[in-house]
Amino acid sequence: MNTAHLIAQLLEIEQAIGALEPTRIRGLLFDAEESVLHIEQQMIELLLENERLRSRLDSTQDPSGASFLDFRTPAKAFIN
Numbered sequence: 001m002n003t004a005h006l007i008a009q010l011l012e013i014e015q016a017i018g019a020l021e022p023t024r025i026r027g028l029l030f031d032a033e034e035s036v037l038h039i040e041q042q043m044i045e046l047l048l049e050n051e052r053l054r055s056r057l058d059s060t061q062d063p064s065g066a067s068f069l070d071f072r073t074p075a076k077a078f079i080n
Contacts, residue, residue, distance in 0.1 A: 001038040
């Protein structure tokens with residue numbers, strides 16, 4: 001499920017207003033709500049997977065290489 005599908009559903013609902021009976025429009029709304037819930041579930045799964053990958057990365061990094069990650073530009077020196 002993606003947002004393009006949801007937008008298409010919302011456009012269908014917009015066009016149905018005044019053209020279809022309220023019960024049919026309500027059904028279209030339920031379908032759109034289900035799409036939103038599905039997209040939210042996918043987002044939660046992606047966030048959890050991202051957290052698992054970050055944890056794995058953090059646990060496998062070599063502590064001696066940490067100094068390379070925290071490189072700072074030395075302060076400017078004035079020479080007279």
